[in-house]
Amino acid sequence: MSRRADGQLPHADLGAFRAALRDWLAEALSGEFAGLRGVGGPGREHEAFDERLAWERHLSAAGWTCLGWPVEHGGRGATLAQQVAFHEEYARADAPARVNHFGEHLLGPTLIAFGSPAQQRRFLPEIVAVRELWCQGYSEPGAGSDLAAVRTRAVLDGDQWVIDGQKVWTSLAHLADWCFVIARTDPGQRRHRGLSYLLVPMRQEGVEVRPIRQLTGTSEFNEVFFTAARTDSDLVVGEVGDGWRVAMGTLAVERGVATLGQQVGFRRELDALVEVARRTGALDDPVLRDKLVRARIGLEVMQAHARRTLGADGPGVASVNKLVWAAWHQGLGELAMEVLGAPSLQARGEPYDLDDWQRLYLFSRADTIYGGSDEVQRTILAERVLGLPRPARP
DSSP, X not given: OXXXXXXXXXOSOXXXXXXXXXXXXXXXXXXXXXXXXXXXXXXXXXXTHHHHHHHHHHHHHTTOSSTTSOGGGTSOXXXXXXXXXXXXXXXXXXXXXXXXXXXXXXXXXXXXXXXOHHHHHHHHHHHHTTOXXXXXXXXXXXXXXXXXXXXXXXXXXXXXXXXXXXXXXXXXXXXXXXXXXXXXSOTTSOTXXXXXXXXXXXXXXXXXXXXXXXXXXXXXXXXXXXXXXXXXXXXXESSTTBHHHHHHHHHHHHSSTHHHHHHHHHHHHHHHHXXXXXXXXXXXXXXXXHHHHXXXXXXXXXXXXXXXXXXXXXXXXXXXXXXXXXXXXXXXXXXXXXXXXXXGGSOSBTTTBOOHHHHHHHHHTTTTTTTSOHHHHHHXXXXXXXXOOOOOOO
C-alpha cells in the first residue's frame, strides 16, 4: 500500500489496508520465513530468536514497524483503526511473536512524548529499524507492585550517572542492548519524588544479567544487577527528579491497540481447545461444554469492551481491561487442563517437555501478576475512579 505525499498511510479504505497487509503477510511468511508461523508466543520466547529478529527487520524494511508513530519520527502516521487492523491481521496470519515490543510500543512513544530532540534523533531510528533492542528496568525485589519504593540509585559523577541497584522480572534483559531504568537520583526525597528515568546501556562491565527459571522451564525474564554501571548525564528522559511522571506515561501506552491482536490469539486458542474437546469426547460432558460456552461468551464480551474503550482516556480504562483479559486467559489455561484430563499431568518427554496446553496453563498463572497485578489494578480503580480513601503508607 502506497503512502501519501506527506508520508502517511491513506485513511479512506480500511478494507484495502487490510487486504494489502494480508497479502504481504501471506507472501512474507513463505520461503525463508515459512517456519516461523506461531513461533515465540508466551512461555516460548526462547524459540528461534535470531530468525524472529531477522523477520522483524524484514517487517521494518517493508515499513510495517512503528505504524502509529508520527511520520517525522520514522513512523507511518497510521490511524487507530489501521493500527488495530495491523495487530488483528498479524495475529490471524499466525505470524511470529515480536522481539521489539519494549522499543516500539513502550520506549519509543515515551521518547516522542517526553524525550529531547537529541534523544529522539539518537534512539528512534534504531528502534524503527530494529537495530537496538530494549528492556524495562522497573520492578525490584522490594518494589514490584509498589513502584515508588524503588531503591536503585543513580549519582551524578561528572558527565555520567553511576547506577547501583537491582531490578527483577526484567523480560528479555539477556537479549537487550539498552534498558530504561527508574532510579532514585535524590535520596532526600521519598516515594515517587526524586526518581529519574534513565537510558542505560546493557553491554557494559557494571551490568550483570541472571536468568530466572520459570514454571515453563524457560528463562524469559531475569534479575539485573547494576554495580557502578554508567550512562551519560544527558540520557535522562524528561527532567531529573521527574521520572515518576515519565514512567506513568510509559505505562499509559503499555496496553494499547496491541491488546486486540492479543485477543485474536485468544480466540485461536479457544477454537483449538474446542476442537480438542470434540476430538476426545470431552465436549459431550455437559459441565465442560457449559464452561467452553461461557469462555466463548467471555471472549466476546472482552473484545466488545476493548473496542468500545479503545482510545478512551482515564485511569480506570486500562485497569479494567487488564483485569478482564488476565482473568479470562488464566481461566482458559485451567479449562484446558480439565478438557485434557489426566494426560495433562504428564510431560511429553524428558527432562521437561511440555505441550502447548501445559505451557499455556503454567504461563497464564502469571497473567494476573505481570503488567500490573490484579491487586494494583483494583487499588487504582478504588482510589482514582471510585474515590475511596487511601490507606496510610510509610
